[in-house]
Amino acid sequence: MSGRTADGPRPALLGVRHHGPGSARAVRAALERCAPAAVLIEGPPEADALVPLAARDGMRPPVALLAHVQDDPGRAAFWPLAEFSPEWVALRWALRHDVPVRFIDLPAAHTLAMPQDDGSTDTDRATDGAAPDATDVRIDPIRALAGTAGYDDPERWWEDVIEHRGTAPDGAHPDADPLAPFAALAEAMAALREAYGDGGHHRDPLREAHMRLRLRAARKEFGDDLAVVCGAWHVPALARRTTVAADRQLLKGLPKAKVATTWVPWTHRRLSRHSGYGAGIASPGWYGHLFSAPDRPVERWLTKVAGVLREEDYAVSSAHVIEAVRLAEGLATVRGRPLAGLTELDDAIRAVMGDGTDAPSSLIHDRLVVGEVLGEVPDDAPAVPLQRDLTRSQRTLRLKPEALERELQLDLRKDTDAGRSRLLHRLRLLGIPWGEPARSRGSTGTFRETWQLRWEPELAVRVAEAGVWGTTVHTAATAKATTEATAATSLAEVTALAEHCLLAALPDALPVVMRALADRAALDTDVGHLARALPALVRSVRYGDVRGTDATALRDVATGLAERVFVGLPPACPGLDADGAAELRGHLDATHRAVALLAQEDNPPQPPAGPRTGQRTAPPARPADLRARWADVLRTLSERDTVPGLIRGRATRLLLDEGALADGGAERLMGLALSPGTPPADAAGWIEGFAGDGDSGDGGMLLVHDTRLLALLDGWLTGVPDGAFTDVLPLLRRTFAAYDTGVRRTLGELARRGPTTTTPGPAPAADTDTPGFGPGLDRDRAAAVLPTLRLLLGHGQRGFDDLTEVAS
Structure with missing residues (x-):
C-alpha cells in the first residue's frame, strides 16, 4: 500500500x-x-x-x-x-x-x-x-x-x-x-x-x-x-x-x-484516569509543560513549582529553585537519564523545598503534575437544545463550569443566587449532578444554601440523555417530575419528589406530585413509611415559604400525615425486637423535629401592636394543636410497659426537652424503668434512649447537671446482678462512648464523689467546689444577657418577649 x-x-x-x-x-x-x-x-x-x-x-x-446514539444518548x-x-x-x-x-x-x-463490554472507543484507544x-x-x-x-x-x-x-x-x-x-x-x-x-x-x-x-x-x-x-x-x-x-x-x-457527534470540553484530571480510558496518562500537566516549554524545561518547571508553593505560604526562594535544578540534573546523570524526569524532580522538590516531607509533592501533583484544566468549545458547536439552554442559563447567572471543585455559598434572598439554586436543583432532578448540596458553615437558616461544584466531561452525556424530557432545563425538569410522580410506587419517593419540585421551583409539576402524594398517603398504612415521609414533607413546606412558593396544599397533606403518625405509632411499638426498636427510635426523633417545624409554620410570629402595650395579635386558631397531640403520644409511649425500653426512654427524653413533664416526672419514669422488677436489658435500653446523644448531642450534659437522674442511674447500675451485667454492658458502653471526653470525666468525678440524693423533689444546691455549678438561678443576671441573646439568635420582638417571660 x-x-x-x-x-x-x-x-x-x-x-x-x-x-x-x-x-x-x-x-x-x-x-x-x-x-x-x-x-x-x-x-x-x-x-x-x-x-x-x-x-x-x-x-x-x-x-x-x-x-x-440519538435514540439512546447514554450509549x-x-x-x-x-x-x-x-x-x-x-x-x-x-x-x-x-x-x-x-x-x-x-x-x-x-x-x-x-x-x-466496556470496550467502547474510550477503552479501544489503548x-x-x-x-x-x-x-x-x-x-x-x-x-x-x-x-x-x-x-x-x-x-x-x-x-x-x-x-x-x-x-x-x-x-x-x-x-x-x-x-x-x-x-x-x-x-x-x-x-x-x-x-x-x-x-x-x-x-x-x-x-x-x-x-x-x-x-x-x-x-x-x-x-x-x-x-x-x-x-x-x-x-x-x-x-x-x-x-x-x-x-x-x-x-x-x-x-x-444513528449517532450524533460534537465537541465537548475535557479536563486534565479526566485524562489522567486509567479506569474507563485505556490511553489515560499519569501526568497530563507535566506532558503539557514538556510540549509547550521552548527551552530549559527543568528550570521552567521548578520555577512553576516555586510559584505554587509561595501561594501556599511555603518559604521558597530563588536559591531553592537553583539548588533543586542542580539536584534534579545530578540525579538524572547518576541514573543514566537524558533529562530529569518527574521522579528526579519530585525527589529534588521533597529534599530542597519540602525539608524531606511529602506535603509539597502532594500539592504539586494535584496542581501541576495533573492540573485542573477545563477546555472550551465554540458556542456554535452542535448540541442538543437542552445544552444550549443550559449554556445560556450559566451565562445569565454568571455560573461558569470549572474543573476544579469549589464551594458556592448562596443567599436565596438575592435574585441571582435564587436563580442559581433553582438551576442546580433542576439539574439534580434531571440526573445532572453538576453541584451537590453541602452543609452550610456559619448559618443554619433556610435562606442559605451551600453547594460543591465540579464540572465533569461525562455530564455532557447526561445533558444529552436528559434532552428527551424537553428543550429547556425548566420544561425538562417539569416533564420528568410529573412522569416520576405517576410512576412512583412508594410514599417516600413521592415526598422526596415534592421536596425537589419546591426546591427547583416547578409549579406546573407540583399539582401532579401532590395528587400522587395524597393517593399514596391514603393507601399506605405502615407507620414507618409515614414517619419516614413526614420530615421531607415538612422541609418542603419550609422551602416553599422561603422561596415564595404557595405550599398550602403541601402543608395540609403534611398535617394530615402527622396526625396519621400520631394514631399509628403507639400500636406499632409493642413486640418490636432490638433492631425494630432502633429503627423506630429514628422515626420518633424525625417526627419530633418535623412536628416542631410544622407547628412553627402553622403559627408564624406576629408583629407587635405597639411598644407601649406590648400586645400581640393572636395567631389564627388551629383545628388541632400538633404539639399538644404529639406530647400526648409521647406520654403514652413513655408509660406503656409493652413498649420497648429504648422507645420509652426516648419518649421520656423528648418530653423532658420540651418541658412537657411535671416536676419530678422524669425521675418518676426513670425510677419505674430502673426498678428491680425490670429486666436489666430493657432497663439498659431505656437508658440508651433517654441518655443517648441525639441530634443535640447533650445526653451526657443532662446527667452532669441533674444529680437526681445521675443518682437513679448510679443506684440501678450498682444493683445489676453479676450475671446480667455482662448482657447490659454493650448497651451502656454504646451510650456513654458517644459522650465527649470532658463529659465522661465529669460524670466519673460525680460518681466517685457520690450523688447527693435519690429521691424526687427540688434539686439540691450543687456543690460549690464543682466547676461550673452555682448556688442557684440568679434571675437578674439571666435577664441581663437577653438583649445580646436576642441579637445572636436573630429573634424579633416576639421572641424577645418570650425570652423575657421565661426569665421572669
Missing part, C-alpha cells in the same frame, strides 16, 4: 502514542517535512464535519469528540485530545495549511451499536501502547519494548526514548530526519506483532480493515502524498497488503445505529 520516494515512504505512516508530547513534536516536524496533500487521523469518520471548529478562537484544549464514547496530543497537532497543522482532514477509524455508528485495561487482552507493547531495553518501568523508558526528545536545554531537535523515529517505531511494532501475533482487542481487526479502506479511498482522491496519524500498534496492519474484498468481508453485517 505504500511507495517510497527520496523524501521517505508514501503515504507517511506516523505511528504515535496518544497524548505523548514527544510524539506530537515528531508529528509536527514530519508534517513540515512531508507537506502532505491530506492528513488522515485515527478517529470516527462522523466527525469530519466538525473539523473546521478546531480552528475557532473559542476552541481551547483539552477537548473531546463526543458521539452518542456514548469520547475521543479526548489535549494540546500535546499528536492528533490535535496534526489537525491544527492541516487547518493552518488548508489541507483536508479525514478521520479513518471504525465509525461510531458501528462501535456504539455493538454490545458494550491501541497506542498505553497500559490496557481488563477488557484488553493484547500485550502491552511499551512494556515489552522497555523490558527489551533493560527498563523495569515502561513509563520511564517511554519518557527517556520518546518524550524527552527535542527537550534539550537549547530546544533543538536531535534528529536530522523527522521521519526516522516513526520508521524505527514501526519496525519495533512489526517485530512485536510477529512475535506475539496480531491478537488484541477483538475490535482491532475491524478497525484496521476500515482504516485500510479509508486509506485506499484517500489515495484515489488525493494521491499517495498522504500522512496517516494513528496508534503505533496499527502501523504494521496499515502497511500490510490486503484486498479490498477481504477488508469489506470483515466489516459485512456490522450493527449500525
